[in-house]
Amino acid sequence: MTDSLLQHLTPEEIELWAQGLLPATGDAHLAQCAECRAIAERERKLIRELAQLTRFAPEFGFVERVMAKVNVPTPSRPHLRPHTDS
Amino acid sequence: MAWAQQGHEPAFRELVRRYERPIFSLLYRMVRDRALAEDLAQETFIKVLNAIGSYNPQFKFSSWIFKIANNAAIDHLRKRELETLSLDGSPHATTPDEMSATAPQLGDRHESPLQELEARELGGAIEHAIARLRPEYRTCILLRHVEGHSYEDIARILDLPLGTVKTYIHRARNELRGYLEDRRE
Numbered sequence: 001m002t003d004s005l006l007q008h009l010t011p012e013e014i015e016l017w018a019q020g021l022l023p024a025t026g027d028a029h030l031a032q033c034a035e036c037r038a039i040a041e042r043e044r045k046l047i048r049e050l051a052q053l054t055r056f057a058p059e060f061g062f063v064e065r066v067m068a069k070v071n072v073p074t075p076s077r078p079h080l081r082p083h084t085d086s
Numbered sequence: 087m088a089w090a091q092q093g094h095e096p097a098f099r100e101l102v103r104r105y106e107r108p109i110f111s112l113l114y115r116m117v118r119d120r121a122l123a124e125d126l127a128q129e130t131f132i133k134v135l136n137a138i139g140s141y142n143p144q145f146k147f148s149s150w151i152f153k154i155a156n157n158a159a160i161d162h163l164r165k166r167e168l169e170t171l172s173l174d175g176s177p178h179a180t181t182p183d184e185m186s187a188t189a190p191q192l193g194d195r196h197e198s199p200l201q202e203l204e205a206r207e208l209g210g211a212i213e214h215a216i217a218r219l220r221p222e223y224r225t226c227i228l229l230r231h232v233e234g235h236s237y238e239d240i241a242r243i244l245d246l247p248l249g250t251v252k253t254y255i256h257r258a259r260n261e262l263r264g265y266l267e268d269r270r271e
Contacts, residue, residue, distance in 0.1 A: 011252075011256040011259075042263055046262060047231055049212050050212070051231055051232065053232050054111075055108065056111045056114050058106055058124045058127055062102070062124070063099055063102045066128055066135070067099060067102070070098060070132055070136060071136055073139070
């Protein structure tokens with residue numbers, strides 16, 4: 001058995017597994033290690049729960065309230081030479 | 087971004103529209119007060135848009151705006167210490183009785199419509215668990231698992247070493263699982 005199969009997964013590897021991104025060697029360890037599997041299942045449940053949290057919106061009209069307090073500079077234009085009659 | 091840097095108002099509006107929910111959500115979960123979160127979100131956007139000319143496009147715009155928002159939240163939390171917002175009661179409490187005595191009593195007050203809305207929005211088990219995390223863990227977990235930032239981005243946003251960010255996120259997940267299991271038992 002190779003070292004990578006014997007070593008428990010790190011928290012980062014478990015997170016990768018929860019996201020479906022763990023390389024095959026990690027998957028092979030999980031298939032054999034009940035301890036890592038239990039931790040990984042709990043992590044996946046929590047990570048999913050967090051990812052599904054609501055994105056809250058501020059009160060209606062937020063953009064207008066911000067824009068009223070921002071100094072919007074005048075768009076830069078190509079510089080023209082001052083017109084002279086000479 | 088280039089249009090916003092040239093001072094085009096529609097580009098400013100688009101930036102606010104694009105980031106208002108993620109920024110407001112982070113701040114709301116950090117301070118757990120809608121009106122205050124909106125004030126801090128406005129402060130964030132005003133700072134960002136007024137300084138847009140100095141923005142360095144080598145860095146991600148999202149990292150920059152989240153850094154400013156997080157700083158606003160942390161500054162506020164430091165000023166107020168927010169002892170009354172800790173669901174465990176005062177951080178100075180040393181016994182379970184003291185914690186219980188200083189914890190906010192949610193059920194025995196007359197709630198305004200805004201407070202009722204906050205209770206509905208932030209009343210779930212996972213929201214309560216997030217609220218119990220210390221602020222730096224809370225920011226890390228929200229940026230990583232709600233907003234989907236990479237560890238490297240979070241390190242830049244929070245000005246922390248990458249290893250510290252990894253440790254905070256790992257510890258925060260452990261704590262969250264513990265709090266959630268406590269509530270379910």
